[in-house]
Amino acid sequence: MRPAALDYSVDNCTIGRAMEILGEKWTIVVMREIFQGIRRFDDMRVRTDIPRQVLANRLGMLVETGLLRKVPYREPGSRERHEYRPTQKGLDVYPVLVAVAAWGDRYLAGPEGPSQIFVHRECQAEVHAELHCAAGHQIKENREVAGELGPGAKLRA
Amino acid sequence: MRPAALDYSVDNCTIGRAMEILGEKWTIVVMREIFQGIRRFDDMRVRTDIPRQVLANRLGMLVETGLLRKVPYREPGSRERHEYRPTQKGLDVYPVLVAVAAWGDRYLAGPEGPSQIFVHRECQAEVHAELHCAAGHQIKENREVAGELGPGAKLRA
Numbered sequence: 001m002r003p004a005a006l007d008y009s010v011d012n013c014t015i016g017r018a019m020e021i022l023g024e025k026w027t028i029v030v031m032r033e034i035f036q037g038i039r040r041f042d043d044m045r046v047r048t049d050i051p052r053q054v055l056a057n058r059l060g061m062l063v064e065t066g067l068l069r070k071v072p073y074r075e076p077g078s079r080e081r082h083e084y085r086p087t088q089k090g091l092d093v094y095p096v097l098v099a100v101a102a103w104g105d106r107y108l109a110g111p112e113g114p115s116q117i118f119v120h121r122e123c124q125a126e127v128h129a130e131l132h133c134a135a136g137h138q139i140k141e142n143r144e145v146a147g148e149l150g151p152g153a154k155l156r157a
Numbered sequence: 158m159r160p161a162a163l164d165y166s167v168d169n170c171t172i173g174r175a176m177e178i179l180g181e182k183w184t185i186v187v188m189r190e191i192f193q194g195i196r197r198f199d200d201m202r203v204r205t206d207i208p209r210q211v212l213a214n215r216l217g218m219l220v221e222t223g224l225l226r227k228v229p230y231r232e233p234g235s236r237e238r239h240e241y242r243p244t245q246k247g248l249d250v251y252p253v254l255v256a257v258a259a260w261g262d263r264y265l266a267g268p269e270g271p272s273q274i275f276v277h278r279e280c281q282a283e284v285h286a287e288l289h290c291a292a293g294h295q296i297k298e299n300r301e302v303a304g305e306l307g308p309g310a311k312l313r314a
Contacts, residue, residue: 003193003195003200005190005204005273006204008272012266012267012271013261014261014265014271016186016189017265018260018261019186022257022260023182029176036304038160038162043160048167091300095260095286098288099252099255099256099286100176100179103175110169112169112309113309114170114307115165115168116170116172116304116306117304117305117307119302120290120292125292125294127288127291128288128290128291130286130287132284133277134282135277139284142252143278144277145192145275145278147193147194149274150270150271150274151270152269152270152272
């Protein structure tokens with residue numbers, strides 16, 4: 001019962017590559033702020049308590065990797081500043097965030113429930129991440145999912 | 158246009174709490190290994206190159222937080238060892254992993270495609286994470302999702 005995956009390389013694994021960005025400490029929390037409409041450095045600081053230099057680094061990395069873009073704004077009497085808006089690549093992190101929230105809501109919420117939810121703008125109904133297969137089945141039990149080799153699978157050197 | 162969320166605390170945010178576990182470096186990669194059937198310490202080492210002590214710490218944390226459980230096994234002629242199997246709490250990380258993989262496949266895959274996919278055991282069709290709202294709409298554009306205050310939202314002190 002030697003697992004087949006053992007012979008294969010993870011060098012080109014897209015989960016590993018994605019986690020180099022999404023797994024950096026605070027990335028998902030910053031994206032949460034963005035999706036809650038918090039797009040300015042000082043506002044994020046107020047909410048999250050992320051140290052100033054760490055937040056600056058993280059935002060810089062997210063601009064560099066193309067998840068956020070900087071847009072200038074100027075309040076009356078102040079110098080020009082930037083706010084951060086999601087790109088398509090950043091918006092596409094939404095399902096990750098919704099899936100993380102669902103897991104957190106299930107296992108880590110307080111008795112009062114989650115402090116935030118996600119809704120469909122059009123109808124205001126709550127949004128959830130669901131697993132569906134290409135044959136049209138909704139996956140109700142995660143045991144029904146199996147990891148398998150993909151087209152890019154390569155034997156280990 | 159001051160964002161409403163700015164007045165609210167993130168102290169009980171379930172995304173923040175979830176990321177304290179899922180956001181620890183290597184957690185998602187270890188769960189990927191588990192879901193690919195790689196459940197033994199030495200096998201994970203071979204595949205992932207995670208330093209020995211780091212992997213031991215991460216597996217320990219995942220047992221402590223209830224995502225994995227240790228199950229003893231003994232190969233002929235060897236001492237008893239343990240392998241790691243997902244609990245229900247661990248299995249419930251599946252949608253996060255599938256959503257991370259989708260994002261990685263879209264933006265970070267090589268030309269040959271992803272090295273692994275997820276399939277529905279019953280029909281072998283590929284599994285994807287989709288956003289759906291409680292009113293029955295599938296969300297095709299992530300712009301249609303909005304973050305909102307949940308039942309546990311608390312004003313900041």
